[in-house]
Amino acid sequence: MVAREVVDTGAQTLQAHMQERATACAQHQDREAFDACLGPVARQPRRVVAALEGVRTAQVGLWLALASGDVADMQEARALLVAAMGQLAALVKASKGAK
DSSP, X not given: OOOHHHHHHHHHHHHHHHHHHHHHHTTOOSHHHHHHHHOTTTTOHHHHHHHHHHHHHHHHHHHXXXXXXXXXXXXXXXXXXXXXXXXXXXXXXXXXXXX
């Protein structure tokens, strides 16, 4: 299971990166130059935040399934967490490739 601290640390790192880029690029008046300066990850903060929330929600689902003791629920919750983490990783990977 992925510890909450791992997800929270990843979220803090991504959010710090997005804030840093936004601050560094604030002087650009032209939208195209601003977007280019932001970079691929910082350009889509809502998608990144939504993906992080998906992972956090899936984590809670897994914790609840573990508490219930139902093996089928645990397996389903684990699969949902893996899928949510995969979506986040794919978003960041695709964003980095979209330079």
